[in-house]
Amino acid sequence: MNNIILEARHINKYFHDPVTVKVLDDINFIISKEEFVSVVGKSGCGKSTLLYILSTMDTDFEGDVLIDNESLVHKKEIELARIRNEKIGFIFQFHYLINEFTVLKNVMLPGLKLAHFTEKEIEQRAIEKLEMLDIKDLALKMANKLSGGEKQRVAIARALINNPAIIMGDEPTGNLDKKNREIVFDIFKRLANDYQQTLLIVTHDSTLAEISNRSIEMEDGKIIRQ
Numbered sequence: 001m002n003n004i005i006l007e008a009r010h011i012n013k014y015f016h017d018p019v020t021v022k023v024l025d026d027i028n029f030i031i032s033k034e035e036f037v038s039v040v041g042k043s044g045c046g047k048s049t050l051l052y053i054l055s056t057m058d059t060d061f062e063g064d065v066l067i068d069n070e071s072l073v074h075k076k077e078i079e080l081a082r083i084r085n086e087k088i089g090f091i092f093q094f095h096y097l098i099n100e101f102t103v104l105k106n107v108m109l110p111g112l113k114l115a116h117f118t119e120k121e122i123e124q125r126a127i128e129k130l131e132m133l134d135i136k137d138l139a140l141k142m143a144n145k146l147s148g149g150e151k152q153r154v155a156i157a158r159a160l161i162n163n164p165a166i167i168m169g170d171e172p173t174g175n176l177d178k179k180n181r182e183i184v185f186d187i188f189k190r191l192a193n194d195y196q197q198t199l200l201i202v203t204h205d206s207t208l209a210e211i212s213n214r215s216i217e218m219e220d221g222k223i224i225r226q
Contacts, residue, residue: 003033004030004069005067005223006025006030006032006198007029007065007222008040008054008095009028010027010113011026011061011062011063011065012026012027013049024053024221025220025221025222026089026222027065028223029226030042032198034187035199035213035214036191036196036198036214037199037216038208038216039200040204040209046218046220047202047218048170048171048202051170051202054168054187055154056083057070058062063147067087067165068192070087074130084105085113087165088167089110089158089159089160089161089167090170091156091172093150093175094175095155096155097113097142097146097151097158099142099143099144100142100145101142102139102141102143103130103141103154103170103197106154107130107154108123109161110121110158110159111126113164116162126138126139128151129160130154132160132195133157133187135157136188138150148175149180149184152172152175152176152184152225153178153183156173160197165210167197167198168199168201169203171203172184172203173185173205181205181207185207185223188211192213200213214226
């Protein structure tokens with residue numbers, strides 16, 4: 001049985017504005033099921049650029065990315081959207097919740113889009129995710145009434161709704177104070193240890209890197225340690 005969830009093969013990326021600059025240079029690594037991996041490095045080293053390629057949001061690159069043994073190269077946008085929705089849960093630095101919706105509806109949205117279950121079943125799954133993150137009591141609160149830390153926990157619940165093969169995060173603690181960073185650290189540890197969730201988190205935060213199982217360190221568009 002193949003336990004590889006994500007594989008990057010010889011990824012190269014160029015920016016062309018105004019001159020051509022190579023921003024990712026022959027990136028190769030694998031992430032296995034249940035691994036909690038952090039990607040670290042100084043600002044501008046290419047880690048967020050890499051994450052956007054791995055998450056199917058950027059398709060202008062050389063090489064190949066496989067998620068759950070399925071290559072992302074040469075796929076049409078509709079196919080990439082399906083993979084994104086089914087296989088990837090994404091957590092941004094900013095939560096991107098819809099303020100006019102309740103917490104429950106925000107968490108349900110990716111499930112409603114995927115439409116593998118009835119609305120009632122998706123609602124039940126959303127409540128389970130909120131309960132898992134100890135924020136079930138916020139379910140009927142409007143998103144614009146939440147604190148920053150609460151919003152990020154709701155964003156994590158939303159990322160989990162479709163039971164993704166992998167959770168990807170781009171500086172998910174970068175906008176939080178110390179107390180809320182620690183809450184999110186604890187959530188990631190629980191997701192990895194108790195729920196066997198595979199995680200790939202880009203971060204500047206040394207504490208987050210320390211609690212991950214493995215760190216991939218980047219410098220000037222290259223992996224220098226993994």
